[in-house]
Amino acid sequence: MGATHEVTNQPPPLTGYDVFGADAALVEAFDRYGYAGDRVELEALGRLAGSAEAQQWAVEADRNSPVLRTHDRYGNRVDEVDFHPSWHRLMHTAVEHGLHAAPWATPGPGAHASRAAKFLVWSQLEAAHLCPVSMTYAAIPALRTDPAVGAVWEERLHGAYEPGLRPPAEKEGCLAGMAMTEKQGGSDVRANTTRAEPDGSAGWHRLTGHKWFCSAPMNDVFLVLAQAPGGLSCFVLPRVLDDGTRNALRLQRLKDKLGNRANASAEVEFDGALAQRLGPEGRGVATIIEMVAATRLDCVLGSAALVRRSVAEATWHAAHRSSFGARLADSELMRAVLADLALESEAATALGLRLAASVDRADDPHERALRRIGLPLAKYWVCKRTPAAVVEALECLGGNGYVEESEMPRLYREAPLNSIWEGAGNVQALDLLRVLAREPDAIAAWRAEVEAAKGQDRRLDDALASVTSVLVGGDVAGGDATGAAGQARVLAGRMAVLLQASLLVRYAPPAVADAFCASRLDARHGVYGALPAGLDTAAIVRRATPEAP
Structure with missing residues (x-):
């Protein structure tokens, strides 16, 4: 066999670096x-x-x-x-x-x-x-x-990691999962049919039914929604009972997912599984809502992480690869793409950490209200923007980015998940409408947070005035969500971007804040579902929908 050719102009692996310190x-x-x-x-x-x-x-x-x-x-x-x-x-x-x-x-x-x-x-x-x-x-x-x-x-x-199914009291530490959605309802958990029948004292029940998605089925305990005699309630369901008996939670199959493949997501059946009611009967959604809020924060952080990893890979490649006699990073076109991606990453990181800080300050009414409105905004916008950012970064690597060895395809397969998990885009937009119609303190908190940068960038001030006029003068202010529903995505995107812009204007270098305000404050482009009002969307959808045979 002859000697192979010499390999040149290929970036070295992005390894041996500090992921935190480099960001x-x-x-x-x-x-x-x-x-x-x-x-x-x-x-x-x-x-x-x-x-x-x-x-x-x-x-x-x-x-x-x-x-x-x-x-x-x-x-x-x-x-x-x-x-x-x-x-x-x-x-x-x-x-x-x-x-x-x-x-x-x-x-x-x-x-x-x-x-x-x-x-x-x-x-x-x-x-x-x-x-x-x-x-x-x-x-x-x-x-x-x-x-x-x-x-x-x-x-x-609070304990250590100890995998395997054993009595929970005997383990060094346990992990929790969640099982909410069912085949017939999805996000509409009030359509759940799993039954919870009282069994003895202290709130114990027998659960019979199914869950279409059970997160992390090898965990030790699950928070589950089921229909008790008094309505939809929340239950704590152990995987293994204290006496060592395995609870009647049957794993039907694992989901064959687009991405997230290292994690097991399961369809499960409850065949009289023992569970203890958590919170008042009939108040299941209110009980589990804090879990949903915390997982939504992690969806934002996880999406910010995917964008940051993609930006790191793209900028590293461009810094070590030459094309047409010059480094890619020195190309004006490539630099414009990389800078745009870097803005997306920085804004997502800033917003995610700001909302995490609001959890630390939960005793402050402003922080509680900001977290309430900020989570659906960030969950909608940051997670929705992530797939486009990741695929743009993948393209920066050219054909190399489309090859599994680059790890970019794994990031791309992962990118849509956080937008779907814990309520997809429309769920977040509708949640925003509920907040706007019912929780004036949350609106005030959002406005105060954005106004903290007032006077530092005219474009931000003008965008804030425009959105504020909608909030105080439109259908939302009167509590009529029907008129606003069609534009809920536009409003959610604009409000999220204003939060990001305020943070960057206050804390980021001037070059970052200036570029973000110059390119993002409209927030209409980059996601689907943001068409102008007044269009005949029903006719367009009918034209595109296959007819039943």
Whole structure:
């Protein structure tokens, strides 16, 4: 065999770097909101996330999807999911660094913001394993709504990572999941049909029915919605009972997902499974809403992480690749694309960390109100923008970016998920309309946050005045969501961008703030569903819809 050709003009691997330290926007946001004592740990996590070893864990976990075993060799029902060892390495690291529960276990100034920074760093490595971590983090505020039931489980969720199905009291630590949606209802959880029949004292019930999506089915406990005699209620359902008996939760199959492949998502059946009611009967949505809010924050952080990782890959490639006799990074066209992507990343990071800081300041009415309105805005806009940003970054690598070895296809497959998870775009836009119609304190908090930058950029001031006129003079102000529903996405996008612009004007370098305000304040372009009002959309849809045979 002859000698191969010499390989030149190929970028070196992006390994051996500090994922945290290389991200100026994240470092600055952490310095504003986080706990300074966590910085050394965060830097260590950043170096691990950028190491070749950890990057290999991510590849192996993604390419060796979990495997469902419904029965053992003797025919006994076991309902277990087997994961690649690299999955467990990723999980161990996430839990070791407190991404699952640390701010709840050791609260203090900046605790949730610090955890958000860690989550954003570690998500850049491999996003799928952060599902069970996020579920656990989010379960704790829901458990706290009913201390009599939740206290025991919260203590268990503060522990170490110990996989496997064993009595929860015997484990070093447990993880939580969630099972809300059903085949016939999806986001409309009030259409759920799973039954909860009282069984003994202390709120215990027997659940019979199904869940179309069960997050992280190998976790130790799940928050579940079911129809009790008094209406839709929330329940705490252990995977293994205290006596070692496996609860009657049957794994029917694992979802064959577009991305997020290292994580197991399951269809499950409850066959008289034991569960304890959490919160008042008939108040299931109100009880679990804190869990939903916390997972929505993680969706924003996870999307910000995907954009940041994509920008890092694209800028690294452009800095080390030449074309037509010049570095790609020196090309005016390429530089315009990279700068635009960097703006998207910086704005997403700034908004995600700001909302995490509002959790730290939950005793402040302004912060509570800002979190209430800021989460649907950020969840809608940041998650909706992510797929386009990731594919643009992929294109910066040319054909190399379309090849699996580049890792860009994995990021792209992951990119749509956070927009779908915990309520897709329309759910967030409609949630915004509810806030605008019913919660004037939230509107005031949003306006105060944006106005903190008033007078520093005329374009921002003009955009704020335009949106404010809609809020105080349109159908929303009168409580009539019907007239505003068709434009809810436009309004959500504009309000989210104004929050981002205010943060960048106040805290980012002038070049960043100026470019963002020059390019983003209209917020009509870049997502679907933002057509002008007054169009015959029904006719267009009819023309495009196949007819039944």
